Amino acid sequence: xxxxxxxSGGPNCKIFSGCGFPAPGAExxxxxxxxxxxxxxxxxxxxxxxxxxxxxxxxxxxxxGYAFRKPKLVPRGAQNVGELGYLFIRDGIVKETIGKGGExxxxxxxxxxFLVWILNxxxxxxxxxxxxxxxxxxxxxxxIIVYVTWVPLGxxxxxxxxxxxxxMFPPGVPKGMYILLTPIELISNFLVRPFTHAVRxxxxxxxxxxxxxxxxxxxxxxxxxxxxxxxxxxxSFTLAVMLTAFxxxxxxxxxxxxxxxxxxxxxSALHAxx
Amino acid sequence: MFEFATILAAESEEMPSVLAVPLDELIxxxxxxxxxFGTLAKFVLPKIKATLDERADLIEGGLExxxxxxxxxxxxxxxxxxxxxxxxxxxxxxRTAAQADRTAIVEEARNEARIAAASVTAAAEAAMAAERAQxxxxxxxxxxxxxxxxxxxxxxxxxxNDARVASxxxxxxxxxxRAAAK
Numbered sequence: 001x002x003x004x005x006x007x008s009g010g011p012n013c014k015i016f017s018g019c020g021f022p023a024p025g026a027e028x029x030x031x032x033x034x035x036x037x038x039x040x041x042x043x044x045x046x047x048x049x050x051x052x053x054x055x056x057x058x059x060x061x062x063x064x065g066y067a068f069r070k071p072k073l074v075p076r077g078a079q080n081v082g083e084l085g086y087l088f089i090r091d092g093i094v095k096e097t098i099g100k101g102g103e104x105x106x107x108x109x110x111x112x113x114f115l116v117w118i119l120n121x122x123x124x125x126x127x128x129x130x131x132x133x134x135x136x137x138x139x140x141x142x143x144i145i146v147y148v149t150w151v152p153l154g155x156x157x158x159x160x161x162x163x164x165x166x167x168m169f170p171p172g173v174p175k176g177m178y179i180l181l182t183p184i185e186l187i188s189n190f191l192v193r194p195f196t197h198a199v200r201x202x203x204x205x206x207x208x209x210x211x212x213x214x215x216x217x218x219x220x221x222x223x224x225x226x227x228x229x230x231x232x233x234x235x236s237f238t239l240a241v242m243l244t245a246f247x248x249x250x251x252x253x254x255x256x257x258x259x260x261x262x263x264x265x266x267x268s269a270l271h272a273x274x
Numbered sequence: 275m276f277e278f279a280t281i282l283a284a285e286s287e288e289m290p291s292v293l294a295v296p297l298d299e300l301i302x303x304x305x306x307x308x309x310x311f312g313t314l315a316k317f318v319l320p321k322i323k324a325t326l327d328e329r330a331d332l333i334e335g336g337l338e339x340x341x342x343x344x345x346x347x348x349x350x351x352x353x354x355x356x357x358x359x360x361x362x363x364x365x366x367x368x369r370t371a372a373q374a375d376r377t378a379i380v381e382e383a384r385n386e387a388r389i390a391a392a393s394v395t396a397a398a399e400a401a402m403a404a405e406r407a408q409x410x411x412x413x414x415x416x417x418x419x420x421x422x423x424x425x426x427x428x429x430x431x432x433x434x435n436d437a438r439v440a441s442x443x444x445x446x447x448x449x450x451x452r453a454a455a456k
Contacts, residue, residue, distance in 0.1 A: 061314070086326070142307065
């Protein structure tokens with residue numbers, strides 16, 4: 001957090017020195033462009049976010065490309081680890097939520113899980129220290145990709161009328177209830193779904209990062225030769241370490257939830273709900 | 275409250291909201307996903323899928339083979355048990371037959387021995403009877419001759435040529451024989 005601390009208050013901003021607590025805000029999610037270029041009138045800003053995004057792509061392709069370069073019937077080393085990931089997606093997510101006909105979507109969901117996880121994971125990697133998914137545009141991109149996958153898929157599989165009928169008129173409900181239920185289903189499935197899908201991931205990562213930054217800055221800010229300073233600094237530091245461990249868990253969990261929801265949406269497009 | 279509002283206002287003036295979605299970030303995010311998805315789906319994951327399928331096939335094939343072997347073993351066991359039962363039956367039949375044979379052989383030997391003993395006894399008895407008859411006849415003749423010679427001496431004359439004497443002697447001998455026969 002050294003960079004954030006310096007950026008927030010400077011090295012001399014300490015308690016009892018007349019400097020207020022430099023609480024981290026939205027500025028820790030803003031990065032200056034290292035490089036800008038323009039294609040067709042649109043300016044692309046290459047920043048830390050872009051760099052970490054592409055690094056995640058390289059890490060994922062690199063690791064799985066290496067692990068599965070020459071797969072053996074009896075797996076060893078990296079292949080074992082890679083297979084664990086593949087089986088987790090195939091058996092733990094796809095077979096459980098999509099079931100029949102889901103095998104085709106394993107690469108799609110596999111890519112999402114590992115991309116989201118690694119992007120989250122940058123949040124606790126020293127030097128990177130930014131969960132890229134806390135930049136709202138990234139989860140929005142992913143949610144849009146999932147949305148433009150499952151909606152056309154549902155129309156293709158169930159027919160235009162069938163698809164909307166299955167979602168807006170769930171079976172097994174008294175006829176009168178449709179007056180209430182149909183608008184709710186329509187709004188919740190087509191408008192709220194993609195929004196919550198993106199916001200759930202973004203908000204978790206954003207809040208987690210802010211919390212980590214706050215306690216890291218506090219540990220630095222309180223570190224003075226005074227009773228309150230030493231106790232407060234030690235407590236903040238301990239909390240920052242514990243929160244880092246907690247974040248590691250949340251990062252994997254959110255990647256799992258994002259992928260699981262994508263699988264549920266694809267499943268609802270493949271098979272009409274009962 | 276007032277302070278908080280001014281901070282928010284100040285921030286919104288200075289920098290874009292954290293909820294902003296710039297188009298360039300959207301496009302870069304899309305490119306990142308397509309790179310990962312394209313590479314993994316086209317080049318990386320089909321390999322591991324093929325390997326996993328092959329492994330599953332191998333395991334299923336192994337299980338099938340094991341099942342078949344088990345079935346075969348069961349058939350062989352049944353056959354073996356059938357053979358064993360047959361052999362046991364045969365052995366018991368042979369034992370029964372041998373028992374019967376032994377009884378028959380013993381019985382036959384006993385019969386033969388009895389017959390042989392009987393024939394030996396009969397032969398001995400016949401021989402004894404013949405010897406006895408011979409002895410009796412020899413003795414009778416000798417006694418007759420003895421008596422005759424004694425009578426010769428007693429009477430002092432030769433009676434041998436006399437027909438009467440001869441008939442007397444014959445009667446005597448017949449008497450002797452009758453006595454002996456009794």
